[in-house]
Amino acid sequence: MSRINVMQPWLGAEEIAAVTDVISSGWIAQGPRVAAFEEAFAASQQADHAVAVSSCTAALHLALLVAGVETGDDVVVPSFSFVATANAPTYIGARPVFADIDPLTGNVTGETIRSALTGRTSAVVAVDQGGVPVDLAEIRAVCDPLGIVVVEDAACAIGSTYRGQPVGADAEIAAWSFHPRKIVTTGEGGMITTSRPLWAARARRLREHSMSVSAAERHGSVLAPPEEYTEVGFNYRMTDLQAAVGLVQLQKLPELVERRRQLAEVYAKQLEDIPGLRPVADPPWGTSNFQSFWIEVSDPYPWDREGLLAHLASYDISARRGIMTSHRQPAHAKFAGGPLLASEQLSDSTLILPLFHQMSESEQARVIDALRSAAEESHG
Known part of the structure; x- marks a missing residue:
């Protein structure tokens, strides 16, 4: 048997x-392809402005x-998320304050956010966990009257929808990932989308050491204009090599999401x-892109999560443990x-079960058979 990966x-x-x-x-550094990718991504997500960066972590920062x-400041974040969500506030010297989640969706809610707010809360990070859209309107109804900014961590959510629109369309600001585990990939890379032109302009400067003149403008000139550095910035640029891949991937997005939802439907029907x-x-x-297709293991299933992972591995099936909790990590x-x-x-x-565009019927059937065979066994 050939190995079945969790994602490819x-x-x-x-x-x-x-x-x-x-x-x-x-020209391989940040240049015309990055600009084209930003324009195409903004159009795809119905966003006013898009700023490409080196990773979603950079985008959150x-x-x-x-x-x-x-x-x-305090920044409310879910603990149930990859550690980058909690890391980003600490880069600024802010304190991550952990909120609990809805056990059905894995996402924060207006209620869990409200219970985590403090007198120093200036922002909330709301994650679309695994591609499941967070109920952004409910959270903004809590935060907006208090002047608290809601940053949507849409790392996993490209291709998901919220109230009939692309995820992130109603966000004041959102962060996206193009890591290889994501549906649209550029190898590494990220994006900021925002409705605020001044925020977008500042993000463009900050990603490039806060230069007043971009590197592309300087290198495109025979006599480069002088530049100044208006504040301490960062090297968070995306390359044209990455953006070129992203432009192709973005064209595939509808087909990618359709295929993933088909595979998810088969899983759901076979596991019910x-x-x-x-x-x-x-x-x-809303609708999920099923960037991660996760299952919860509980009684009366005869195996716990760790036992089931080992059972799947014996079938040469590479599943993954579910989302981590940052508050139980030593760093936080x-x-x-x-x-x-x-x-x-x-x-x-x-x-998290294997799910990827190229997954064959026989590969998915092998995963389902392994889950069924485990259900027929007991610890022994």
Whole structure:
């Protein structure tokens, strides 16, 4: 049997040709392809402005900066998320304050956010976990009257929808990822989208050491104009090589999402009669791209999450543990407050099943057969 990976990007000849064109052009750093990718991404997500950066972590960092978060502020974040969500506030000297989640969606809610607010809260990071859209309007109804900025961490959510629009369309500012585990990939890379032109302009400067004249403008001039550095900035640029891949990937997005939702539907139908396995599902307010197809393992299923992972591995199937909880990691233990019961329960009982565009019927059937065979066994 060949190994079934939990995820693999859908890359091919078109991406190779796009990168070859960039290399042939002689311009491989941030330049015209990055600008084109920003324009195409903004159109795809119905955003006013898009700013390409080197990673989603960089996007979160800059989003918090341009939104006005300062040293000593509190930023409410879900613990049930990759650690980058909690890391970003600390780069500014702010304190991450952990909020619990809805146990069905894995996302923060207006209620869980409200219970985590403090007198120093200046921003909230709301994550579309695994591609499941967060109920942004509910959270903004809590935060907007208090002058608290909501940053949407849409790292996993390109291709998901919220109330009939692309995720992020109604966000004041959002951060996106193009890591290889994401549906649209550029290898590494990220994007900021925002409705505020001044925030976008500042993010463009900050990603490039806060130069008053971009590198592309300087290198495009025979006599480069003088530049000045208006504040301490960062080297968070995306390259034209990455953007060229992203432009091709973005064209594939509708097909990618359609295929992933088809595979997710098969999983959900085939697992509905196995007691103790609960698959992730669309929330009432939107549709998921199923960037991660996770299942919760509980009684009366005869195996716990760790046992099931080992069982799948014996079939040469590479599943993954569910989303981590940052408040239980050594790096953020000092920020841990009270228990986050739903976050800890989901983190300990969920696993992510293989799901990728090229997945064949026989590969998916092998995963389902392994889950069924485990259900028929007991610890022994």
